[in-house]
Amino acid sequence: MGILQVNHLKKVYTTRLGGNQVEALKNVTFSVEEGEYVAIMGESGSGKTTLLNILATLDKPTNGEVLLNGRNTVSLKEREVSAFRRDNLGFVFQDFNLLDTFTLRDNIFLPLVLSGKEYREMNQKLMPLAKKLAIGEFLDKYPYEVSGGQKQRAAVARALITKPQIVLADEPTGALDSKSSSQLLRLFGEINQEGQTILMVTHSTRAAATAGRVLFIKDGEVFHQLYRGALTEEEMFGQINRTLTVLTSGGVKNEH
Amino acid sequence: MNIKLYAKLAANNLKKNHRTYVPYLLTCIGTVAMFYMMGAIALNDGLSEIRGGDVLRPILNFGIVIIGIFSAIFLFYTNSFLMKRRKKEIGLYNILGMEKRHIAKMLFFEVIYTAIIGLCGGLFLGILASKLMFWLLLKLLAFSVPLAFSVSGISLLITIFVFSGIFFLSLLADFGKITLANPIELLQGGKVGEKEPKTKWLLTLLGFVTLGTGYYIAITTESPLDAVALFFIAVLLVIIGTYCLFTAGSIAILKLLRKQKKFYYRTKHFISVSGMLYRMKQNAVGLANICILSTMVLVMLSSTVSLYIGQEDVLRSRYRKECMLRITAQKEGEEDEVEDLIDRVLDEYELRAVEKEKYHYLSVTLWKGQDGVFSKKGLPTEKMCYLTVIPLKDYNNLYQKEFVLTDKEAILIASYNNTLDTITIGEKTWNFVEKEQHEEFIDKYMAVDAIIFAVNDPYDIKEAFEQLEGDMGWISEQLKYSYGFELDGEKERIIPFETDLKREISSFCEENDINWTIDFREVNREEFFSLYGGLFFLGIFLGSLFLMATVLIIYYKQISEGFDDKERFDIMQKVGMSKIEIKKSIQSQIRMVFFLPLLVAIVHIMFAFPVITKLLYVMNLNNVPLFFVCTVGTILIFAIIYIAVFFITAKEYYRIVK
Numbered sequence: 001m002g003i004l005q006v007n008h009l010k011k012v013y014t015t016r017l018g019g020n021q022v023e024a025l026k027n028v029t030f031s032v033e034e035g036e037y038v039a040i041m042g043e044s045g046s047g048k049t050t051l052l053n054i055l056a057t058l059d060k061p062t063n064g065e066v067l068l069n070g071r072n073t074v075s076l077k078e079r080e081v082s083a084f085r086r087d088n089l090g091f092v093f094q095d096f097n098l099l100d101t102f103t104l105r106d107n108i109f110l111p112l113v114l115s116g117k118e119y120r121e122m123n124q125k126l127m128p129l130a131k132k133l134a135i136g137e138f139l140d141k142y143p144y145e146v147s148g149g150q151k152q153r154a155a156v157a158r159a160l161i162t163k164p165q166i167v168l169a170d171e172p173t174g175a176l177d178s179k180s181s182s183q184l185l186r187l188f189g190e191i192n193q194e195g196q197t198i199l200m201v202t203h204s205t206r207a208a209a210t211a212g213r214v215l216f217i218k219d220g221e222v223f224h225q226l227y228r229g230a231l232t233e234e235e236m237f238g239q240i241n242r243t244l245t246v247l248t249s250g251g252v253k254n255e256h
Numbered sequence: 257m258n259i260k261l262y263a264k265l266a267a268n269n270l271k272k273n274h275r276t277y278v279p280y281l282l283t284c285i286g287t288v289a290m291f292y293m294m295g296a297i298a299l300n301d302g303l304s305e306i307r308g309g310d311v312l313r314p315i316l317n318f319g320i321v322i323i324g325i326f327s328a329i330f331l332f333y334t335n336s337f338l339m340k341r342r343k344k345e346i347g348l349y350n351i352l353g354m355e356k357r358h359i360a361k362m363l364f365f366e367v368i369y370t371a372i373i374g375l376c377g378g379l380f381l382g383i384l385a386s387k388l389m390f391w392l393l394l395k396l397l398a399f400s401v402p403l404a405f406s407v408s409g410i411s412l413l414i415t416i417f418v419f420s421g422i423f424f425l426s427l428l429a430d431f432g433k434i435t436l437a438n439p440i441e442l443l444q445g446g447k448v449g450e451k452e453p454k455t456k457w458l459l460t461l462l463g464f465v466t467l468g469t470g471y472y473i474a475i476t477t478e479s480p481l482d483a484v485a486l487f488f489i490a491v492l493l494v495i496i497g498t499y500c501l502f503t504a505g506s507i508a509i510l511k512l513l514r515k516q517k518k519f520y521y522r523t524k525h526f527i528s529v530s531g532m533l534y535r536m537k538q539n540a541v542g543l544a545n546i547c548i549l550s551t552m553v554l555v556m557l558s559s560t561v562s563l564y565i566g567q568e569d570v571l572r573s574r575y576r577k578e579c580m581l582r583i584t585a586q587k588e589g590e591e592d593e594v595e596d597l598i599d600r601v602l603d604e605y606e607l608r609a610v611e612k613e614k615y616h617y618l619s620v621t622l623w624k625g626q627d628g629v630f631s632k633k634g635l636p637t638e639k640m641c642y643l644t645v646i647p648l649k650d651y652n653n654l655y656q657k658e659f660v661l662t663d664k665e666a667i668l669i670a671s672y673n674n675t676l677d678t679i680t681i682g683e684k685t686w687n688f689v690e691k692e693q694h695e696e697f698i699d700k701y702m703a704v705d706a707i708i709f710a711v712n713d714p715y716d717i718k719e720a721f722e723q724l725e726g727d728m729g730w731i732s733e734q735l736k737y738s739y740g741f742e743l744d745g746e747k748e749r750i751i752p753f754e755t756d757l758k759r760e761i762s763s764f765c766e767e768n769d770i771n772w773t774i775d776f777r778e779v780n781r782e783e784f785f786s787l788y789g790g791l792f793f794l795g796i797f798l799g800s801l802f803l804m805a806t807v808l809i810i811y812y813k814q815i816s817e818g819f820d821d822k823e824r825f826d827i828m829q830k831v832g833m834s835k836i837e838i839k840k841s842i843q844s845q846i847r848m849v850f851f852l853p854l855l856v857a858i859v860h861i862m863f864a865f866p867v868i869t870k871l872l873y874v875m876n877l878n879n880v881p882l883f884f885v886c887t888v889g890t891i892l893i894f895a896i897i898y899i900a901v902f903f904i905t906a907k908e909y910y911r912i913v914k
Contacts, residue, residue, distance in 0.1 A: 056830070058829070058830065078834070078835075079834070081834065082832050082833055082834035082837065083832070083834075085832045086831075086832030091830055091831070093830070097826075097827045097830055097831070098827075099530075099824055099827055099828070100534075101530045101531060101533065101534040101824070102530055106526070106530065109521065109526075110526075110831055111831055111832050113521050113522070113523055113526045114523055114526075114831075114832055114833060116522075116523055117521075118521075119517045119518060119521045122521065158831070
């Protein structure tokens with residue numbers, strides 16, 4: 001049993017007008033082991049975002065369950081959800097989602113302040129993180145004063161500072177230039193090496209190739225998965241590309 | 257592209273932006289209507305035919321100027337706010353291939369539409385409502401003769417002229433903005449410049465100093481005459497202080513709070529301090545505007561209402577008897593002749609004089625130094641003082657007393673702003689052996705220090721006066737005679753009686769070369785009603801104009817806050833705040849931001865209260881409890897309207913955020 005267990009997830013949206021039903025997720029089942037680094041790939045409209053929103057407890061599935069450390073997050077009450085999200089999940093988003101009313105330091109502190117931690121304790125937690133992420137000198141700057149890469153590293157610090165069970169990343173390299181992208185991906189690799197479980201949703205083959213395992217989603221189902229195993233990043237890159245070609249040319253479902 | 261297309265585009269733009277444009281159009285209509293109405297009333301020919309019309313006209317003309325200036329500033333400000341919000345849209349047009357001159361044409365049509373709707377709607381509303389306003393004004397003035405109601409051509413023309421000018425200026429400003437900007441800048445529009453506000457200690461300090469000084473002046477000014485001069489200085493200081501403290505002071509305080517790490521890093525304070533910092537930077541000027549406008553509305557309404565309600569009081573303190581005659585008789589027996597004359601005219605009109613009050617007096621103006629020493633030298637440390645000296649015999653008659661005094665003794669009848677035991681003029685000193693305070697003897701409207709006292713022979717004072725050195729000061733040549741009485745009888749006869757009496761007295765006195773004045777309360781009543789009714793009318797009128805402005809600013813603030821908060825709302829939810837927590841935090845911030853101006857306005861009023869009572873004193877109103885009740889009442893009503901507006905516009909805010 002993994003740290004995250006997703007069972008038969010189904011999500012049906014009813015359009016506001018006319019009552020048409022759209023099936024975003026049909027039947028998604030997978031699990032993530034502790035310390036794993038998993039990438040989820042799929043085209044636009046494949047249901048990636050819906051899946052991530054459900055994992056993030058921002059949305060509820062029509063059917064199925066999500067177990068984090070054996071606890072069903074789907075049945076969490078509205079009141080518990082925020083605290084649960086704060087304590088167990090870390091988020092990294094494509095557009096950073098930093099509040100421009102806060103300095104980077106305060107943005108990173110935000111989840112801790114919400115949980116009522118003391119300033120000294122927060123500061124102690126921040127120092128090693130800031131060093132690792134090389135953002136020490138920008139801490140007192142505001143989001144609009146720093147580059148995209150620096151913003152994203154601050155967002156990573158915010159995700160990690162609560163020591164979450166799992167980090168959920170949504171297209172984390174989507175708004176970054178190639179240099180910042182590879183820097184961030186290297187960082188993800190290192191964090192994962194230290195034992196942090198990461199689940200990343202991405203379009204980018206380059207990003208997915210750094211993961212330990214890649215899940216492919218198509219039309220609301222897990223279509224295929226690739227383990228990196230002993231492959232180098234370059235070999236993994238090739239494998240993913242081949243799979244994507246099969247995926248887009250309308251191949252049939254198969255499992256390794 | 258042809259003209260029709262621009263016209264159509266412009267119409268579409270107005271429709272698309274209805275959420276912000278409809279209130280703007282309503283404001284245009286409202287200001288145009290008010291301007292027209294004020295013009296129609298002030299320029300009405302009938303005004304000069306009614307009693308007191310001469311008093312009323314300058315007040316109303318002043319109203320026209322104020323409304324004009326205020327409308328210009330306000331419409332201009334609102335228009336530039338709307339353009340700021342539409343930057344992105346205009347940038348998009350630019351990128352989609354419209355050149356700047358095309359955009360200018362489109363904007364031209366937009367302004368044309370706005371002007372047409374504003375002027376037509378406003379004039380239509382103005383013509384309809386001016387009938388109501390005429391009625392209200394006549395009701396307030398208690399005029400029996402109705403003014404003729406008609407559409408005022410002059411006012412129509414002036415209104416069209418003034419407002420076309422305002423719209424033209426705002427169009428020019430729009431042109432200026434688009435020619436200076438490039439499309440990328442326009443596209444990013446609202447996104448630019450969310451820099452952290454700097455702490456401006458100097459401005460903060462200036463704010464505290466000016467506000468403090470303003471408050472200090474308002475509280476400490478004792479003399480009503482000083483109040484008149486200092487009031488406007490105090491107002492100016494408080495306005496400067498309000499702007500400084502809203503813009504710089506609020507940020508300085510919030511930043512100080514942020515430096516207190518133990519305080520700042522608490523869930524509740526963390527979000528609200530930083531949120532407020534951001535909001536204050538965006539809104540400080542707007543909030544200061546709301547605050548100043550609210551204060552003006554409150555001051556204007558409370559004081560004009562008190563004057564209006566208190567005008568009977570005023571009339572009684574200004575004219576303490578229905579008829580008050582003062583003559584300086586040249587020959588013995590002339591005083592009796594005048595009294596006989598009055599009795600004859602009274603009989604003619606079947607009226608009776610009651611509560612008669614007769615006495616002689618000598619009036620003296622001198623400069624008061626220390627310990628009741630009076631001089632003719634107007635040194636800066638000495639104050640001007642009116643002395644009224646009454647013969648002991650008349651005093652004993654007036655109050656049925658039988659006092660006997662030596663030549664060094666006096667009786668204090670009444671005093672204003674004085675606590676003396678003796679009066680020294682030159683080498684002579686009089687001791688007050690008896691001190692009384694008969695309020696009715698003080699002409700409060702004069703608001704100058706005064707002492708009224710009785711001595712054996714007032715000419716002793718004159719003698720002492722003439723021995724003084726110096727060339728200032730004044731004394732009447734001889735004793736004057738004052739005769740006052742109330743009237744008893746049919747009310748309708750009073751005014752004809754008074755008119756007739758005045759004529760008779762006038763011809764008698766001219767014939768005998770007698771100095772004379774006569775005042776009638778009833779005759780002056782209409783003039784008073786014109787003055788105070790006119791002021792009250794103006795108060796209501798400007799009050800509702802300022803209220804309209806306040807409402808509009810609150811509404812726009814809510815909308816722009818809503819758009820800004822939407823994004824932050826989403827982020828906070830993702831980072832782990834529950835919807836309820838966010839809603840609570842945002843609600844409390846929004847409330848703080850919007851109720852701050854109201855609270856500050858109320859504080860301003862509280863500090864202004866003492867000085868305004870002094871001003872009302874100058875205007876003859878000495879009824880502090882009445883003014884207090886009016887002030888509290890106005891604040892309550894205003895607060896209720898303010899809160900109602902807040903909650904109605906808050907709905908719009910929540911619709912945007914959700």
